[in-house]
Amino acid sequence: MFFEDFYPGQTAQFGAYLVTEAEIKEFAGKYDPQFFHLDNEAAKHSLFGGLCASGWHTASMFMRMLIDNLPEEHGSLGSPGINNLRWLHPVYPGYILNVKSTVSECRLTESKPGVGLVCMNYQVLNQDGLIVMSLESKAFFKSKNI
Template sequence: MATSHPVYLEDLAVGDIFRSAEHALDTEQIFDFARQFDPQPFHLDPQAARDSLFKGLAASGWHTAAITMKLLVASLPLSGGIIGAGVELQWPRPTRADDRLHVVSTIRQIVPSRSKPDRGIITVECHTLNQDGDICQQMVTQIVILRRPG
């Protein structure tokens, strides 16, 4: 589903799929993020990374999550923004410097609030995939969504 207008609870159906644009990752991005937020040798030193469980330079999982968020915001334009209410996150494979990531998000559940009539909660399954279709991150998240006003 492609849309640029704000999406409200009433606009969604279980099974709707949203696809993002791509983000091209490179070594400098991995180093910059790691220096600031996850300064571990396998994110900062190619030799240490080769000797690690990753067998090569790997982006921080939190870097992959941040890229996912950027792509999700652009591809799922919820009215009021994306306000998380919980998340389950997995990184089944490392994200590498030459990866081009995109996100495929599927609406799994829609629950209108009984106590707050202006909103609901949606459950969204998001796969962050590389250029080969390999899943680098899998996320199931609950997001607060507004109802259409009036």
């Protein structure tokens, strides 16, 4: 996908990421060692009512699905950042996550010839359609016309 392949209002849905207890604990042990991500029994008495993934783990699973969705030949050049990252609901073992994307804006950059900026709104949903995370992102893409 290149800059010209995007247009405002365009939507896509992709991914099927199975969240496992082992991966939740492995990620938390390395990066977010809070009891509700590591200890099944203690997590039952938390605000979440059970073991759940770190929000940062959820963001990482989103990123994996996003990259896996790119075709082999693509013009992705990275991102200057994200806005409005929200963890809306806990992510529990056994969830199957997917992503819905909506393009909100496309424009060529003035400072980087041959590069376009694509603004996207993302929702990460579980298998029941519950939105567990949302964010806005901007990404640079090569233009086909250069």
